[in-house]
Each structure stands twice: as C-alpha cells, then as structure tokens.
Amino acid sequence: MAAKWSNWARQQTCAPARIERPANEEQLSEAVARAAREGLPVRPVGSGHSFTDTCLTDGVLVDQSGMQRVLDVDPRTGLVKVEAGIKLHRLAAELHRHGLALENQGDIDKQSLAGALATATHGTGERFRNMSANVVGCRLVTATGEVVEIDEERDPDTWRAARVSVGALGVISQYTLRCVPAFRIHRIDELRPAAEVLGDLDALVAAHDHFEVMALPHTDKVLTYASRRTDRPATPPGRIAAWWNDDAVSNAGLGAACGLGRLLPGAVPGIARTMSGLIGRYEQLDDSHRVFAHERRVRFTEMEYAIPRAHAVEALERVRALIADRRLPVLFPVELRFTAPDDAFLSTAHGRDTAYVAVHQIARAEYEAFFRAVEAIMDEYEGRPHWGKRHFQTAATLAPRYPGWRDFQAVRARLDPEGVFTNDYVRRVLGPVGADLG
Numbered sequence: 001m002a003a004k005w006s007n008w009a010r011q012q013t014c015a016p017a018r019i020e021r022p023a024n025e026e027q028l029s030e031a032v033a034r035a036a037r038e039g040l041p042v043r044p045v046g047s048g049h050s051f052t053d054t055c056l057t058d059g060v061l062v063d064q065s066g067m068q069r070v071l072d073v074d075p076r077t078g079l080v081k082v083e084a085g086i087k088l089h090r091l092a093a094e095l096h097r098h099g100l101a102l103e104n105q106g107d108i109d110k111q112s113l114a115g116a117l118a119t120a121t122h123g124t125g126e127r128f129r130n131m132s133a134n135v136v137g138c139r140l141v142t143a144t145g146e147v148v149e150i151d152e153e154r155d156p157d158t159w160r161a162a163r164v165s166v167g168a169l170g171v172i173s174q175y176t177l178r179c180v181p182a183f184r185i186h187r188i189d190e191l192r193p194a195a196e197v198l199g200d201l202d203a204l205v206a207a208h209d210h211f212e213v214m215a216l217p218h219t220d221k222v223l224t225y226a227s228r229r230t231d232r233p234a235t236p237p238g239r240i241a242a243w244w245n246d247d248a249v250s251n252a253g254l255g256a257a258c259g260l261g262r263l264l265p266g267a268v269p270g271i272a273r274t275m276s277g278l279i280g281r282y283e284q285l286d287d288s289h290r291v292f293a294h295e296r297r298v299r300f301t302e303m304e305y306a307i308p309r310a311h312a313v314e315a316l317e318r319v320r321a322l323i324a325d326r327r328l329p330v331l332f333p334v335e336l337r338f339t340a341p342d343d344a345f346l347s348t349a350h351g352r353d354t355a356y357v358a359v360h361q362i363a364r365a366e367y368e369a370f371f372r373a374v375e376a377i378m379d380e381y382e383g384r385p386h387w388g389k390r391h392f393q394t395a396a397t398l399a400p401r402y403p404g405w406r407d408f409q410a411v412r413a414r415l416d417p418e419g420v421f422t423n424d425y426v427r428r429v430l431g432p433v434g435a436d437l438g
C-alpha cells in the first residue's frame with residue numbers, strides 16, 4: 001500500500017508512489033535521479049506548513065527532515081552553511097549558540113528552512129526584507145542528479161530564481177545564509193482602538209524595528225505587536241503571564257471560541273467581543289528567536305496577500321468591513337505586516353515596499369467564500385499571494401504582477417526542461433515549462 005502524506009492543517013493529502021528520506025546530499029541526488037529515470041515527478045516537502053497543494057504528488061515525495069545539520073559557521077562574516085531540511089527553531093537555536101541570529105523571522109518556526117524560503121516567508125519590519133533575501137548561495141539537485149552550485153557571482157539570474165522557487169527548479173540540498181550578531185527584542189502587545197492605530201500607522205511602523213497589527217473581527221479594536229531591538233538583559237515574562245497569553249487566550253481560548261462559533265455562527269460577533277476582553281497588555285524582552293516565534297496549536301488555513309505598502313490601511317479597512325457587513329463567522333484576527341523590497345524574481349516583495357494582509361479560518365470551517373471575497377479586494381491592488389497559502393490565482397493572472405516572471409521561467413526551462421518538479425499546483429500557478437505568459 002502506498003504511503004500517505006498530509007500537511008499540518010490536515011487539509012492537503014496525497015498518496016505518492018514512494019516517499020524518499022535522504023540523510024545527505026548524495027542520497028538526495030540518487031533519489032531524485034532514480035525517480036526521473038522511472039518517469040516519476042518529484043516534489044520536495046518540509047514540515048507541511050504550506051496550506052496549498054504545493055507538495056502533493058503521485059510520484060516521489062522527497063522528505064528532507066533527515067537533512068538538518070549545520071555544516072559551517074563563520075561568526076566573523078556571519079555566513080552559515082546548513083542543510084536545507086533544517087527546521088527554523090533548530091536553526092535559530094544553533095545560531096544563538098554561535099552568537100548569531102536570523103535577521104528577521106515570522107511567528108511560526110516549525111517550518112523547514114527550504115520550505116520557508118521557497119515560498120517567500122517573511123516577518124515584519126519596514127527595514128527588513130523577507131527571509132530569502134539573505135540567501136548568499138545554495139546547492140540544487142537537478143533531475144539528472146547533478147548538483148549545481150548557485151550564487152550571485154556565478155549566475156545572478158539563477159540565484160534570483162532559486163531563492164524563491166516554489167520547488168520548481170529542483171531540490172535544494174544546502175543553503176549559505178547571511179546571518180547577524182545575536183540580538184534581543186523588547187516587544188509590547190496591547191489592545192488599542194483601530195482608528196487610532198490606523199490613523200497613525202506610518203509613524204508607528206517607522207518608530208519600531210518590527211510592527212504588526214492584528215485587527216479583531218467584529219470589534220473596533222486591534223492588537224499591536226510593537227518591537228524594538230535592544231542590548232538590555234533578557235527579562236522573560238512571568239510564568240502565569242506567559243501561560244495566560246500563550247496558552248489560555250492564544251491557543252485554548254481561540255480554539256474554544258472557534259469551535260463555539262462553528263456551532264453558533266450567529267453568535268460570532270458576541271464571541272469576538274468577549275474574546276477581546278480577555279486580551280491584556282503583554283511584554284517580552286528576550287533573545288530574538290524566542291520573541292519572534294510562538295506556539296500555534298489551533299489548526300487553521302490561511303490566505304495572505306502582498307500589496308504595495310501605500311494601500312495597507314485601505315485594504316485592511318475593506319477586509320474589516322467585509323467581515324462586519326456580511327456578519328461572517330470569522331474569529332481569527334486579520335493580520336497586517338510590512339517588509340522592505342527585494343529582487344528575487346518570485347518574491348512577493350519584489351521591487352516594492354510591501355504590506356501583507358492575511359486572513360485565517362479554523363481548519364474545520366468553510367473558508368472559500370470568505371477567501372475569494374478577500375482575494376477580489378487584493379486583486380485591485382495587484383496583490384501577490386503567498387506561494388504557500390490559499391489563493392485562487394493562475395499563471396495567467398500572476399505573470400503580469402511579477403516583473404521577473406520571464407526571467408524565472410527561462411531559468412526553470414534550463415534547469416528542469418522535462419518538468420520533473422511539476423505537480424498540479426506548480427502547473428496552475430507557473431504554467432507548463434517553457435510557456436510564455438509574461
């Protein structure tokens with residue numbers, strides 16, 4: 001019987017012909033070449049934290065969880081060579097041991113490095129780019145089993161394509177990352193009036209190294225995460241405060257509220273207002289990786305769009321109005337984050353200061369009508385969907401939104417001319433190999 005695989009949200013499932021679990025680059029090369037000789041498509045998989053069908057295949061699924069070693073660390077230059085399957089939480093802990101850190105992170109650290117980079121995962125902070133911008137080089141296994149060394153000096157186009165590739169060029173075995181000296185973050189979470197925060201948003205974003213807005217549906221409140229980097233000694237929150245914030249409210253409370261909302265959708269606005277009353281001021285001062293990431297035990301599905309920063313407030317207000325006007329049974333906050341532009345061909349922040357608007361729904365609830373309505377709003381701002389999160393775009397609709405689209409497709413045609421690393425998702429969002437949709 002074929003093995004089965006499902007993603008973290010348990011909404012994407014496949015039964016590949018086999019699952020390969022290489023322990024090193026040599027075994028990875030052999031596994032990919034063997035699949036190609038047998039005429040089987042290949043898809044790499046990390047932790048399954050993508051919400052789309054990006055990893056699904058009836059061919060060979062390459063699970064890189066056995067490739068999590070830190071291979072070389074140079075504290076002087078900050079350059080770190082790691083295997084691509086390493087999980088972000090493990091990478092962060094290893095970097096900290098050497099006095100280094102990732103420049104920026106998102107709020108979940110369970111992903112594999114390769115999966116996070118391939119889908120343009122990011123944190124927040126107007127002066128910081130998404131994670132893939134700090135890839136100095138990588139080693140990529142092609143369908144023949146050949147290992148290609150990629151960096152800006154050797155081949156700038158391939159380097160810009162491989163940093164955010166949606167797994168469509170091959171399977172990356174190693175990355176060389178540019179890291180920074182370890183640092184601490186002082187973060188304050190507090191509930192504030194939406195009008196006050198959104199009216200002063202640019203100043204708030206500029207005043208903090210990392211700033212995030214969580215708009216609470218069916219209320220006039222937003223939860224802000226305001227962070228500054230600091231040299232002050234770490235003073236982690238007390239055990240009771242941490243339990244209340246991280247467990248009682250953010251996990252158990254949210255899960256219970258969403259479950260009740262599924263049973264009584266008409267009561268969702270009242271549930272939302274009750275939940276907002278449980279949120280208090282929360283303060284952290286700790287090492288960066290301990291502040292960036294938090295435990296997420298409530299399973300959900302998500303859509304996120306990258307839009308020009310100038311439209312951030314308008315887009316968020318329209319999503320808030322959509323939820324309120326239609327009385328949608330949504331309890332997850334609407335998330336707003338920011339990053340600087342970068343130059344990876346398929347980066348959602350390519351060439352523009354970017355705001356990200358994300359919406360969520362509990363995994364067991366209907367989400368499509370809500371997400372399609374949000375997507376219609378984001379289309380008006382030439383929104384680019386996160387490659388690992390729900391969306392309904394196609395290659396035809398996406399190509400005009402990426403100035404480097406044709407450049408990426410040229411690299412793809414050169415590295416994977418037979419389309420070995422293609423599945424339904426890749427075919428839908430990137431088109432067939434060699435297609436000219438630019």
